[in-house]
Amino acid sequence: VELAKRLVGNSFADRVFFTNSGTEANEAAIKFSRKFQRFIHPDNKQPATEFISFTNSFHGRTMGALALTSKEHYRSPFEPVMPGVTFLEYGNVQAAIDLIRNGMIAAVFVEPVQGEGGIYSATKEFLQALRSACDDAGSLLVFDEVQCGLGRTGYLWAHEANGVFPDMMTLAKPLAGGLPIGATLVSERVASAIAHGDHGSTFAGSPFVCSAAISVFNKIANPSFLSSVSKKGDYMKELLNQKLGGNPHVKEIRGWGLMIGIELDVSASPLVDACRNSGLLVLTAGKGNVVRLVPPLIISEEELKHAAEILHECLPALDNSN
Numbered sequence: 001v002e003l004a005k006r007l008v009g010n011s012f013a014d015r016v017f018f019t020n021s022g023t024e025a026n027e028a029a030i031k032f033s034r035k036f037q038r039f040i041h042p043d044n045k046q047p048a049t050e051f052i053s054f055t056n057s058f059h060g061r062t063m064g065a066l067a068l069t070s071k072e073h074y075r076s077p078f079e080p081v082m083p084g085v086t087f088l089e090y091g092n093v094q095a096a097i098d099l100i101r102n103g104m105i106a107a108v109f110v111e112p113v114q115g116e117g118g119i120y121s122a123t124k125e126f127l128q129a130l131r132s133a134c135d136d137a138g139s140l141l142v143f144d145e146v147q148c149g150l151g152r153t154g155y156l157w158a159h160e161a162n163g164v165f166p167d168m169m170t171l172a173k174p175l176a177g178g179l180p181i182g183a184t185l186v187s188e189r190v191a192s193a194i195a196h197g198d199h200g201s202t203f204a205g206s207p208f209v210c211s212a213a214i215s216v217f218n219k220i221a222n223p224s225f226l227s228s229v230s231k232k233g234d235y236m237k238e239l240l241n242q243k244l245g246g247n248p249h250v251k252e253i254r255g256w257g258l259m260i261g262i263e264l265d266v267s268a269s270p271l272v273d274a275c276r277n278s279g280l281l282v283l284t285a286g287k288g289n290v291v292r293l294v295p296p297l298i299i300s301e302e303e304l305k306h307a308a309e310i311l312h313e314c315l316p317a318l319d320n321s322n
Contacts (some may be wrong), residue, residue: 003210006217009148010156013185018205022146023060023170025182026109029142029168030064030082031199032190033107034084036140039193048139052099054090056117056286059109059144066285068109071116090120095130100133106285107140107168110159115147116292118286119254119261140167140190146182147259150174151220151297154257161256174220174297176213187249220297229297233257236293236304243312249319258299262291262311276315280307 004016016239017032019025030051037047051068053059059068066075067082075081088095090110108130114120134141143166148158150171155161157169167190172182182204219225237260237301240253244262252263264271268284268291275282285292295307 003217006214006221007171007183007185009219011169012187013169013187014188015186015191017184017186017199018210019172019184019201019277020180020204021060021182022144022170023062023065023153023182024201025146025170025172026059026065026068026142026144027062027186028184029107029109032168032184032194033140033142035198036190036193037106037138040138044144046047048102048104048106050084050086050106052086052096052105053087054110055087056090056120057087057109057115057144058114058116059112066150075218090117090199090206091123091126093126096126096130097133098186100130100137100139103137105134105137105139107142108134109142109144111144111148113148113153113256113259115259115292116285118290119259119292121254122162124162124164127159127162131164131166133157134167142166142168142170143168146170146172147294148215148256151226151229152257152259152294153231154226156221156226158256175216176209177216179209179212181209181213193263225297229257230305232299232301233260235301236260236308239305241258241310242261243308244315247315247318249315255293258293258295258297260293261285262293264289264291264318270317270320271311271314274317275310278310278314280310282311 007016017028021236034049041047053068057070059065064082067085072088106131112122130141143159147160167187169185175181244250251265254297255261267288272282272284283292
């Protein structure tokens with residue numbers, strides 16, 4: 001209850017459903033979306049049941065969340081997955097508006113900043129257009145902030161930067177400092193459609209994990225802490241532009257806060273491997289050509305400088321392997 005109060009008190013939401021992971025949080029949002037449409041259209045024999053997701057999206061590995069995940073290599077070994085999902089180009093306003101208007105979309109799932117997809121940020125215009133179209137058609141807007149939320153971008157919630165608010169938001173990764181937790185935050189309008197027993201979880205909301213999450217959340221939600229994330233993110237991007245920007249393989253360095261992508265014109269795997277061998281752990285993203293940097297939010301500027309130096313020193317690996 002105390003953790004739910006903190007999440008509600010610092011967000012758009014009125015209610016919270018706790019889960020054990022991000023994919024479970026998205027599964028809950030899928031179920032809540034369909035129940036909501038049946039609840040507000042009780043006499044409609046065919047209420048809206050379909051979903052919109054976007055290119056380069058990642059929403060989880062269970063069957064419903066997997067159906068919302070665009071990358072085929074995640075889905076194809078397990079097909080058929082949940083039907084009724086249409087993938088649109090991330091950022092394509094008109095395509096989204098046209099499909100939402102058909103009246104069959106229960107909810108639109110979107111990451112305000114795509115992590116797995118390659119550190120792509122949604123524009124304010126795109127999110128505003130989704131919000132307006134969903135309001136007009138009666139569809140729900142769901143923000144997946146499992147990776148980009150909870151201070152990662154320098155804002156408590158990534159969507160705050162654009163001033164566009166969802167009907168539901170899903171969280172997980174950092175909330176309990178490494179212990180298993182997820183959360184689906186919903187407005188009262190959505191919560192009113194959900195009856196006791198419509199959804200449940202054996203282990204979710206355990207006192208032990210929620211106690212840890214309160215401590216983590218109190219730290220992250222502190223304005224001075226969020227400011228430090230923004231400052232360190234700006235510092236890191238400046239360092240990367242200085243040390244990597246002149247390399248012909250580096251196409252773009254982008255991101256918010258401590259969620260940074262280095263897009264290359266070749267596979268990033270040789271650079272990732274070289275960095276690991278030199279003591280730096282980084283990830284690939286996108287089509288395998290983006291180096292994803294998501295360091296601990298408590299990282300020091302000295303550690304960021306060391307990381308940038310390792311990246312710089314390992315750049316020749318791109319020439320050697322491509």
